[in-house]
Amino acid sequence: MSADLLEAAAVAMPGVADTTLRQVMDAQAISDPDRIYCTFGDQVLRFGALDAAVNRVANALLARGLRPGDRVALMLPSHPDHIVSIFALAKVGLVRVPVNTSLVGPSLDYPFEAFAVDALIADASYAEALAPVLAQRPLRALIWRGGAEDGFAALLAHPDAAPPAVQPGPDDIIAITPSSGTTGAPKGVLKSDRTLRAGPMAILRLTEAQPGETLLFWEAMHHGAGVAVLIAAVLGRLQLGMVERFSASRFWQQAAQVGAARVHYLGSVLPMVLKQPEGPADRSHGVRIAWGGGCPPELWRPVEERFGVEIREGYGLSELITFCTVNMTGKTGSIGRPLSWFEAAVMDAEGRALPPGAVGELCFRALAPGLGFLGYFRNDAATADAMRDGWFRTGDLARQDEDGDLFFAGRAKDSIRRRGINISAWEVERVLLDHPEVEEAALIGVPSALGEEEIKIFIRRAQGSDLQPDALLRWCAPRMPRFQLPRFVAFVDEFPRTPTQRIRKLELPRDIQDCWDLESSGLNPAQKGG
Structure with a gap:
């Protein structure tokens, strides 16, 4: 069988049955x-x-x-x-x-x-x-x-x-998953019984987990990935070794304790684990496959070599299913190819397919009934805007190589991903704008040592204000979750703008040398004051 046919077989999936x-x-x-479905402590x-x-x-x-x-x-x-x-x-x-x-x-x-x-x-x-x-x-x-x-x-x-x-029924809506709010307020993604089963089926394909095997279950259940693992354990007759929360320092020990053969990662999980001191647990855990999305390409081989695992990378999003593409060949840095339920394309701003090597927007078209984008809750305008000629526009950037393998190339949307969580710029900015001394605010993501991004916020103070970063962060602490608190704060007199007076965020500096840093300040924003 040719390499192309082998790859086609690797991503071929059975249809998603009507059985709910x-x-x-x-x-x-x-x-x-x-x-045993799940263990949790004793x-x-x-x-x-x-x-x-x-x-x-x-x-x-x-x-x-x-x-x-x-x-x-x-x-x-x-x-x-x-x-x-x-x-x-x-x-x-x-x-x-x-x-x-x-x-x-x-x-x-x-x-x-x-x-x-x-x-x-x-x-x-x-x-x-x-x-x-x-x-x-x-x-x-x-x-x-x-x-x-x-x-x-x-x-x-x-x-x-x-x-x-x-x-x-199989196509009845049974969940509303909040999107990351990438172009304004978070939107509610409609999820059917069928789409909620399709993602876990893709997990079973990517992991090749067999009935009776154990997965380390650390994911938050308000996150779509966590729910997908729960359902995968039902469909695949797997066992979950559940822990209360993710721990970078105890990740491999926890995997060994529950007898996991496969572990899941999101975003900064692998960089955080790789930063831990080397020790005997690095290779004595029994895990064979680490699967997920967002492994930094430069850490792919170091993770495999240090921990003795095989990286299985894929790509998915709330609007479709947990994984729309899977990498079954091990090509470093690739998110793989689409499952047979989907067609993928890298497109320019006008919706034209781009040649191999060119970076454009990653778009998907469902080939299996019921697995396309089902829309946003009571938001017809946003639903229509997300589609173009039958293709769902992810807002993410990608490129495709000559072999047809896809590579994630960044996010075109107005959000960042920090420690595995998508953060809407709009959500953070609207809280900051409630501060009486903040005239305007703009959030961007800057590179993080953990492989994802940190929040940098630009503030234009109200006239006559001498607002300082520590006072601003203390004010923010009770008004937003910890993961939304900006790490870097910079003050500006004016913002670069479009002809329609929108802030040009792409022109805001990504460097962190000229701004205040929460982590190096020693400030605890939760302390009273400000």
Whole structure:
């Protein structure tokens, strides 16, 4: 077989069946109830017990008057209860709205308003942060996990553990995933049962994980990647070794403790792990494959050589599925080729395909029914703008080599990726503009030693103001999540502008020698003052 045919076979995928996640779970609860789905510390969660808990929670929510299509926000920590909640909503067609547990202030308020949330399941530890949000918009159902009145425990105690009476179809919308807000406010990506299963199927293809194998599960479940791993473990009959959070210093030890053969990385995970002191755990972990997206090309071989793993890189995005392309050949730095469900092209600003080697916008067209871009929640204009002649415009830059392999070349959108999280410039800038001494603000990304980007903010102060960076950051700390806090602050008298008076961000300096640095300042923004 020729190299081209081998590569074609490597990315060929079966169609995404009409069998829903609900139907798969119902069947596995009967056929394989004793298999271990997840471990969490000393807790062992077998599939039959998981499914029964999922059914109890789903039936309890229906008993409270919620119906398929209602939007339910989840703001929960990394815990098996979060897994149960995700699957319970999916089983009955309730639309999951994930909420990042780090959000505060306007960033926390936004998803409730923009995505018309009907109900909320939240950990009681977030009650203080949620109080202003809930004061403004009464919900049809509010369920706290923990605290004085543990409503979630009541859901788990519901007497009916049978499969619920209602269920979604394969193309029903069962989640709204907040986009990174790359051209303004974050948009809600509509996700169907089919698209939420397709991403995990791509994970199984990329990892070649076999039934019974264990994955180290460290991902946040408000992130699409985390949910995809949960579903992949169902579809592939895998076991999850769950830890509470990612730890760079204990990454390989944790993998060894849970018996993982494969580990997932995002963005800065590999640079952070590579920066750890060398030790015996580097090679004694038993992991064979590290899979994910965003491995810096210059670190590809160093990671493989130091840790004895094979890098499996791919590319995906919220608007489509977890992986649209996969690299099965090991070509350094490449995101591979599209799965057979998609066609990919590198295009210029007018939508014309570019020749090999040229950098342009990466675009996708779905070849499999139901796997195209399904749109943004109640935002027809943004939905139409994302498409051109049947192609979804990612806003990301790429090039393609003579072999047809794709290489990520940067982001054309107004966002940055910091420590695995997409950060909208708009979200940060709108908080800064509420400061009485800030006239204008512009955010850009600057290179980070961890392989992604850090936030640099440019501030034009109000006339007569002598606002200083430390005071500004102290003011910001209670109003935005930690991961949105700028590291670098620079003050300007004027901004370069387009003829329509938009700030030309491409002309703002990326150097960090002429600005204030939070990390070297010794400032703790959470301390009172400012």
